[in-house]
Amino acid sequence: MSTDFVRAHTRLAPVPFVPELVLYQADEPIELWERTEAAGGEQPPPFWAFAWAGGQALARHLLDEPELVSGRAVLDLATGSGLVAVAAARAGAGTVTANDIDPLSLAAAEANAEANRVALRYVEGDLLAGGFPEADVILAGDVFYSREMAGRVLPFLRRAAGRGALVLVGDPGRAYLPVAGMIHRARYEVPVPESLESVPIRRTSVWQVDGTSR
Template sequence: MTTLLPVPLAPEISLYLAGKRVGLFDLTGGEFRSDVPPPFWAFVWAGGQALARYVLDHPETVAGKRVHDLACGSGVAAIAAARAGAAHVAATDLNPDAVAAAQRNAAANQVTVSDTPDRPEVILAGDVFYSPAVAPAITKILREARRNSVDVLVGDPGRGYFPERLFTALTEYVVPVPAALEEAETLATTVWRMR
């Protein structure tokens, strides 16, 4: 159900993705089931693309460091970190299918991505503030990491639950996205650093 395709904002990375005309619930037969998470990993979300572009353009952010792609989805940010010279890269997600997708995508890009974080120095989190239920839990994890001197970078296209007061904007990208997924052709997406 996926095809190896270049990432629109970071074409030097290719991922196994659903087609441009496929929506999130098209892959589930049009049904939402609370016992099976939707295949978020089959898409490259705007926040992950923005983080990948930022890391590729600013390799010093991750070079020689231990990096954790939190809520990795397709693993695009993890792959970018590995390509930018990170010493160790882990990609984790609550959905084991996402971790498997990140591993498959890493192999397709000839980089190594672990599923076990090793005392990260940098956390990358793309599109993680998408619901009122998830945002507080993610915020708590990221604040704890920041208190432990971890550099926290977030890619967010204005999902609505992003705690902007805790972050400083680094840059903004206009990210190409599938209209079937986002109801738009592009999303303005900011890369943020936690204060």
């Protein structure tokens, strides 16, 4: 699969809470889920085809406060659509690396970077067991969606914060968000696809991981 699949099954549209940016987004999530599965192989769900609340909040925060990433090396962990990575690049980051385990996600990030006329780097695979020491800033939107994922991603983020990286998390109050050891930076009312979230608006926060907490 490639950027052709992304473009064929989505449409380019402004991001609801970050209208300065555009994304290839799916209109019908269930239909796309089925098409992705039918394309063959064990494909992850198409998280890349939607502007999730945590990502929108992080993107908004970066564009409003570009000094957070300006001139710095940034990693967007579990990039999904690449929305946060694109926002970091637009905000003036020195380099931005989009990471995901899903190659189709990276294809979407590439298509979205091209649509927004920014340059990204791409790393496919699971970085959580190791690290990414070259990043000055690590961004993570909507990563606390399951107990298993939270248990793996939190140590990674804390290690990065402990070595001095700025670590920012965007989250709409998912059940497994560990707010202990995090610093609240901002709160937004974010429009979301009601077909996915069951509500039209999610109150979403941006948190900073405290490098001194364990």
